[in-house]
Amino acid sequence: MSDVIDRPILEKESTAATRLRIIDCDVHPSLRSRADLNEFLPKRWQEHLKTYGDHLRTPYIGTTPYPRSSPLIARRDAWPPTGGVPGSDLAFMQKQHLDPYDVEFGILQVLDLFIFSQQNLECGAAIQRAINEWQLAHWTHRDPRLKASILVSQDDTAAALEEIERCAKTGEYIQINISPRANEPLGRRRYWPIYERAQELGLPLGIHVGGYGGHAPTGGGWPSYYCEEHQSNAHTMAANLASLVIEGIPERFPKLKIVYIEGGFGWIPSAMWRMDQHFERFRSEVPHLKRKPSEYVREHFWFTTQPVDEPDEARHLRQLIEWVGIDRLLFSSDYPHWDYDDARFAFKTPLTEVERRKVFNTNARAVYKL
Amino acid sequence: MAATAPRIDCDIHPAVGGTRTTLLPYLDDHWKEQVVSRAIDGLDLTSYPPNMPLSGRPDWRPVAGKPGSDLGMLQRGAFDQLGASHAICNVLYGASAVYDPYMASAFCKAINDWIAAEWLSQDTRLRASILVPMQAPDLAIEEIERRAGDNRFVSILVLAQGEMLLGRRQFWPVYQVAEKYKLPLAIHAGSSYRQAPSSIGWPSYRYEYYFVEAHAFQAQLLSLVYEGVFGKFPGLKVVLMESGVSWLPAFMWRANKTWRGVRVEVPWVEREPASIIRDHVRVTMQPFDAPGDATGVADIIDQIGSDRMFLFASDYPHWQFDGDDPVPPHLPQGIVSRMCADNPLETFPRLKLN
Numbered sequence: 001m002s003d004v005i006d007r008p009i010l011e012k013e014s015t016a017a018t019r020l021r022i023i024d025c026d027v028h029p030s031l032r033s034r035a036d037l038n039e040f041l042p043k044r045w046q047e048h049l050k051t052y053g054d055h056l057r058t059p060y061i062g063t064t065p066y067p068r069s070s071p072l073i074a075r076r077d078a079w080p081p082t083g084g085v086p087g088s089d090l091a092f093m094q095k096q097h098l099d100p101y102d103v104e105f106g107i108l109q110v111l112d113l114f115i116f117s118q119q120n121l122e123c124g125a126a127i128q129r130a131i132n133e134w135q136l137a138h139w140t141h142r143d144p145r146l147k148a149s150i151l152v153s154q155d156d157t158a159a160a161l162e163e164i165e166r167c168a169k170t171g172e173y174i175q176i177n178i179s180p181r182a183n184e185p186l187g188r189r190r191y192w193p194i195y196e197r198a199q200e201l202g203l204p205l206g207i208h209v210g211g212y213g214g215h216a217p218t219g220g221g222w223p224s225y226y227c228e229e230h231q232s233n234a235h236t237m238a239a240n241l242a243s244l245v246i247e248g249i250p251e252r253f254p255k256l257k258i259v260y261i262e263g264g265f266g267w268i269p270s271a272m273w274r275m276d277q278h279f280e281r282f283r284s285e286v287p288h289l290k291r292k293p294s295e296y297v298r299e300h301f302w303f304t305t306q307p308v309d310e311p312d313e314a315r316h317l318r319q320l321i322e323w324v325g326i327d328r329l330l331f332s333s334d335y336p337h338w339d340y341d342d343a344r345f346a347f348k349t350p351l352t353e354v355e356r357r358k359v360f361n362t363n364a365r366a367v368y369k370l
Numbered sequence: 371m372a373a374t375a376p377r378i379d380c381d382i383h384p385a386v387g388g389t390r391t392t393l394l395p396y397l398d399d400h401w402k403e404q405v406v407s408r409a410i411d412g413l414d415l416t417s418y419p420p421n422m423p424l425s426g427r428p429d430w431r432p433v434a435g436k437p438g439s440d441l442g443m444l445q446r447g448a449f450d451q452l453g454a455s456h457a458i459c460n461v462l463y464g465a466s467a468v469y470d471p472y473m474a475s476a477f478c479k480a481i482n483d484w485i486a487a488e489w490l491s492q493d494t495r496l497r498a499s500i501l502v503p504m505q506a507p508d509l510a511i512e513e514i515e516r517r518a519g520d521n522r523f524v525s526i527l528v529l530a531q532g533e534m535l536l537g538r539r540q541f542w543p544v545y546q547v548a549e550k551y552k553l554p555l556a557i558h559a560g561s562s563y564r565q566a567p568s569s570i571g572w573p574s575y576r577y578e579y580y581f582v583e584a585h586a587f588q589a590q591l592l593s594l595v596y597e598g599v600f601g602k603f604p605g606l607k608v609v610l611m612e613s614g615v616s617w618l619p620a621f622m623w624r625a626n627k628t629w630r631g632v633r634v635e636v637p638w639v640e641r642e643p644a645s646i647i648r649d650h651v652r653v654t655m656q657p658f659d660a661p662g663d664a665t666g667v668a669d670i671i672d673q674i675g676s677d678r679m680f681l682f683a684s685d686y687p688h689w690q691f692d693g694d695d696p697v698p699p700h701l702p703q704g705i706v707s708r709m710c711a712d713n714p715l716e717t718f719p720r721l722k723l724n
Contacts, residue, residue, distance in 0.1 A: 069631065069635070180570065182571075185571050185574070186570065187574070187578075213569065215565060216565040217589075218535065218569065219530075219531050219561070219568050220530065220532065220534070220535045220586045220590050220593065221531075221533065221535045223592065224537070224538065224593075224597060225596050225635055227628050227629060227635055231592055231624055231628050232569060235568060235569065236568070236569045238582075239568035239569065239578075239585065242573075242581045243570065243578055246578050246581075247574060247575075264624065266619075267621070269616070270619075270620060274616070275581060277657060278577065278581070281424045285577055286575055286577055309620060311619070313673075316623075316672075
């Protein structure tokens, strides 16, 4: 057993052969300002956004419904000395995160411009296309460690499929990202064409927390505080897990890989137990399911680790990891956000060398065929 | 099997036949006239369609009527077969979901009077929760005050998914009264369908709906903790009924981590959420959605970190388990002995064994 706490990755290990390089499955690049997008966004939509703004299912024009814990939910030390917002300066991201942590690959997750939540679907599609181009021009072409995802809004399924085709032809993207909070739960029939195409293309489906689908963040209504909304992210992910599994997505698209990003993984065992516990009772409602829900989860879903739960007892984290299965976990840092997980300290329980390799590198390498 | 040691079943469900049948004698003249002339009936909750397997175990279904509608059958099931010495009746009915606050209040009142007359008075082993119209907190308080003198009512019953989260200050006067009369707040699975059952929208299947209810319970706990309800009413206890159990550890870890990160937002919450939850929250033990092996069960119980939170319950007539023993398999003996009597008696102080 080796303890990650005692083995700071910052101090490079002696030989390149034994060195564990990190694949970070959740790195957030940001636009310095919206003007950065203009080179990729048709004049018509630039004018539209200037005049009408983002049309979202949230109350304010200029900020999120629940004021966050820090400006742009960022680490205080992540503001580039050269100016601009956290995540907007590649050189600083390299210096602060990619180089010292020896990141072999960093998978970009763009959240700018409420990309998945634009009510005007045509506007949303134009923004998504622009962001997809911007990821290549400003990031992956400038640092080959960084990998882009095809961002699409599933509520305009036709436009999403068109954008997937356009991007897939370039061969430069490694996954297709959709929103966990769309108009309807992810398993619903209207979204199946996207899953079918993702399967054909061999691209994993990435689902990153966030977005504003218009529904209350909890089944009990609208909370008062950010700390409530923040934890509801895990519920959103669990609800989607149930939707995808119970609607039979893994049964219908058996080669589709689904990656959950920034949902953490503490909730997964109880989600599997709960689905299994009630499977027999509801089986006649869902005859399309051929196996127990947990079996689909263990074969078709992967989970990025951040935020790693921090039980008081290290052995509880150990039990959790064993229940989820080490093969399902992909390390993520969430750089440069406030709840960033530091690769050196995130797991407050010892991992074996084999487990570290899987979580920090080889699991992601296999899922994304890096 | 006949009960010897006290064994208190904290969650059983007598069923209301209908407003124009069961409840009619308990409505005042205005509402008697209303329900008949407007045919106001059919208020069974969408959450529990009577014919759905979960809503009634096959051997607990009467020949006619809904599961839970027959007193004799319920007595044989809950007491003779499942071995309870006492049982708490929680009525799940559309009164909790009615939009008209006066109508909601009239139906809650009728249900409480019906339970007192036709169930509690027929069997001294039975207790009940007071069904209250949370749609109108002032009317909920009126109903609690009206029933508070009757110690056979031992808790206040609300749905996990109502009009707004339960920590909101609109509800605080209700909790003040609850604390005064030593009535824990029983939050039971079920929805008034005011919003989608989860943040992702309306699911296709009842199976999904039932699954995501666990998150509604979690949202309610976060709301109660972060709004400061337990600081304001330190004597208040909350009982989660039919919520599932195994989500508690990871839920509490995440709450603690989030609180450590952003507690500046809620400075009145001075302790870790998990420790507040262990002190104030109790949970019924059916359904028990834990791993199937003894080690896994022991780990979950260890992670929850309190032997005082667990309450024995069958969820009769809901079909959560087969056989004659509602105690989930593999539970450590220390938990079983506490959850059957000590914990219920501590949680429901108005419940006396005779």
